[in-house]
Amino acid sequence: MSLAIELIDITKRFPGVIANDGVNLAVEKGEIHAICGENGAGKSTLMKILYGMQPPDEGIMRVNGEEVHFASPTEAIAAGIGMVHQHFMLADNLTVLENVILGSEPVLSGGRIDFKAARTHLAEVSAAYGLSIDPNDLVEDLEVGERQRIEIIKVLYRGADILILDEPTAVLVPQEVEALFVNMRELKAKGATILFIDHKLLEVLEIADSITVIRQGKTVATVKPDDVTAGDLAELMVGSELPIPDTTESTVTDRVMLAVRDVTVIENDRPVVADVSFDIHEGEIVGIAGVEGNGQVELIGAIIGTAAASSGSIHLGGDDITKWDVRNRREAGIGYIPYDRQGEGLLMNAPLWENAALGHQTKSPYSKGWWMDREGAREQTESIREEFGVKTPHVDVAPYALSGGNQQKFIVGREMTSGPRLLVAAHPTRGIDVGAQASVWQSIRDARASGLATLLISADLDELIGLSDRIVVMFHGRLVATLDPSTITPRELGSYMTGAGATSTEAANS
């Protein structure tokens, strides 16, 4: 069979980093080819090169046997390559049709868009691949799964027969992943070649025809799914065995640290959190499972004080903190690892030692009375750096210079060293490499052993199941189930998260 894509010795350097170091890749026509590697291995850079968003510094690219040098995505599109980005490239305030035709608009004289022709073509494409959408919808009104469908249609609309999917399953629950796989098999049956980036190994083994593993910018191996196990793949990816989040014996006490009672949060006249009640004990980790946008963010807000609870009460270690402002709650011992570390956790261009003070600036060693304690803050930052292995040349560096993993370790360190009684940890390991992941898990576990109460929110179901002592499921703003992590599987959890509950899980299995 002939090759759809061939990459030979592709190298790409960024200031201070070699993202791709002599990558080789051969993708056959009509196959689903997975590219695996942990975060920071250079997968995304490779895809950007392939899609013409960045030129390689060295190496040869062939598409359908012909050598190509893409200067822009336009040229990649012309060569039949299309890309579905991990972060959807859709404008909320534009219609589906506008989003799809952008860049290859059919025009009449004078640059006027031929909307009629565009509609017809769109209808043809969506009919051909069984992907239904309404072209007049505004994108902002659509669900995640629908948005992904638009992204795929965008690519097909341009007549691409080589599709690059960048971590398409990251935003989906297991059931949606299955729907996506059905679509992918259909595309393959119609003759399309799919290049598929992922690091969820079981998914890869299920869907891929071949798998190429990348580690630290180099291709390690290309294998067939029948020849390897998930364990083999993990070893290839990491160079050693993949760590598994696993809490050992229970440290749960009977002392309640956080008591949430009937909390409701209203936003735009709509309850986004409705009558939520739960307790977290000292030494306990409570995980919240849920598809993004089901009220987790607002629940966190109600606990740390950035969102007002319209009714209900929140007690922290016996104190009623419902009416307290954020500062008082933080001072009372709530640590917070935000879901969006750059957006809510860091001052991206202030030095690290100023970042260390954020959220703890009223306490020693960061300040003395009305004044900041610059020396104390620096010393504290130094010790966070050493204790949590934050790799940085010095503490005057600003966070933008650090990798995502180091930023995350820094935030975890900042919250852990402040001696919290309650830790609110949202996606504590999102987007960080395996080594960092293991050390973040370890520090949460250590703190748990010494009596810390933790509220864990994560989209990574393995992490949720592995770390939590108890899992509650949040759906449409309500807590719909309490589950025991020692008996639940990610699949079952997934069906609770979509509101289906246990019964329909069995139906789906049969």
Added chain:
Amino acid sequence: MNNRLRSIGLALAAPVAAFVFATVLSGIVLLIAGSNPFVAFGDMLRHGAKLETIIDMLNRATPLYLSGVAAAIGFKMGLFNIGVEGQYQMGAFFAAAAGGAIVLPNGLHLIFIVLVAMTVGALWAGFAGFLKVTCGVNEVISTIMLNAIATTGMLAWLTVKWRDGALSTNSGTKRIEESGHIPNLNWFVEIFTPDIKNSKELSGVIVIAIIVGIAYHLFINRSRLGYDLRASGINPRAARAGGVPPKRMIMIAMLASGAVAGLVGMVDILSRNNRYDQNFTPGLGFAGIAVALLGRNNPAGIAFGALLFAFLDASSSILQITGSASKEIVTIMQGVILLAAVVSYEYVNRIKEQEEIRQASIAVGAVAA
């Protein structure tokens, strides 16, 4: 240490490059306009070195500096207080009116006038802050509208209404009594050079400006409130999660900015004119924004910017006398310096960022140095 020198060098490179660029460009403009730039700039330098010009320059730099600090307080919080212009004029007017209406003992009178100016400035700015906090009105538009309301209508009307009764043609507030004048600093100048002429006075307001500069530095860089303010300016969401209430910070920043803005008119009110009249200097608010941008909101940088702009203003008056070029060339120079400076700051910033990223990745060991 080497690193520190390097970063200072980088920080200075931008404004120096901007100044050189602006000088060359203005020179070319002068050439096209048919003047000899060397003669013109030579005249300015020679004139600028004279003692009288230096005193003019300091008197001019004082309000520019205060205005720059006022704008910088907003900038540090990510707020664009374009309304310094309206705030200082309102502040000055009410301070002059109040100061002229009563007589208090020495010192007390002075403090009273200064406090009125700061309060009125703070209120006028605080109004924009209030609108932002309660109704989400963008402060850029609201402060500009408040400028227009203050300068086009209100002040013209108030000045006529509260003018000095006897001379209705000579509109302005009542002259402030001697006790409300700030002493000049000529005694200080005489330490260095005895030949100061009595017609020139170094305004005592410069002392206020220096105090404000030091206070600004301590507040922004050393105090906890200043930290909260800066954090809120860099990333309001992160600051909020860190316990900094964003609305309160907006109000504090606007009030502080407005209070300092109120001081801008004090050179006119306390030492030059001793009343609010048609000789009052307008336009210092916008110049202050320029000076703050030029000085990168840094207390010392703003001083540098204020002195540079004041030098250009003060020394340009010679051009009219010698006729070597049109005096308006300095306004072009100021504009070009500003624009070139903000562009080169951004450029230098990017170099610095890349450098830091490179260093950080060396530390991580991602690449062999």
Added chain:
Amino acid sequence: MLAKLNALPAAARYMMYAFVGIFVLTAAEAIESGDYGRLTSDTAAQFMLKWSVPILLTGLGGLYAERCGVVNIGLEGMMILGTWFGAWGTLEWGPWVGILVGIFGGALGGLLHALATVTFGVDHIISGVAINILAPGMARFLSTEVFNNPTQSPTLKALPKISMPFLAGGWDTPDWFGDLADRNIFYLSDLAGFSRGLVSQLSIFTLVAIILVPASTYLLWRTRFGLRLRIAGEHPLAGESLGVNIIRQKYIGVIVSGALAGMAGAFMAMELSGFFQEGQTGGRGFIGLAALIFGNWRPTGVLMAALLFAYPFGMSRLDRDGTSSHALMLVVALSLGLVALWAFGQGRRVHAAVAAFLSLGMFVWYFGSETAPTWLTNTLPYLLVLLVLVFAAQRLRPPAAAGKPYRKGGT
């Protein structure tokens, strides 16, 4: 009731607003003095239209910039360049070329803004402020060099004016609106008089400006260029990933933005003042931005906002003794009352309370005074802008990426 209104086509809705608006003005004047039709006279309408053009053009300028993702606070400066260049062009080559030269001057400012923000990544507001400081300096210098006067130019020749035939008596046809206006029938004559003002003594320049409104709607929502411009303001990376040259779109958008501001400046110099004068723009660039916000980033909305903001501007020129403005105070008081009711109905209690308080204050002031003070007439337009923003700021939809820095490849 409001929901039903929204179901009407936009044109019909705006017509209705206009009818109601003129009725309110008529009624207010009837209460004020009984027989004095200044608020609804044809000159009032003429002045409104004339003074709306600079606001409209800068508003459209802001629209092009923000739709491609660049906030342009430098409109004021670009407008100032337009006044000088427009004046100079008119003096040298006549009014038609004058417009073009004015546009060129503004576009130069736009180019500068594009360079700073798009290429060098300078903060949009900072660059805009810098341009606002540079532009008056340039105008002053150029004026000194060319006009031998730092603050003013000689008088300029304006473009010809036209009146509509039949409606306003152009080309010696009957003057229907005028005849009806002279009959002094309550409301009907006011309506006719006001309408007459909109179609008589129209500068061709004004016509061109108004044609730009539907033209912009068409360009931005019906053409390929428009879609690509909007994606630059909504989600530039999405555009880039589909091969759209975002940088080019942004440059075009910002330069067009400057060109429109320059056109506004040329209009001010040629049609409103009859000469270039330092400071003549009087913050209209910023009012244009306010019109853009109030018009919800749409051309028709900008036009409506421009007309609304321009009315008190025109009135302050027309009404030197402050009697008609006094009647206007009643209108403002009434409108604020309505706003209070509306806000209360929406459940926005703070807004309702503020509006009710202001309304009450205005009523007290109105009944306690004979004429409006001059400062009020002069500042009414700015107060109006502020008030409108206070009550409209929350329901609006700016382009998602406006004001955000963009670097190619997202790095």
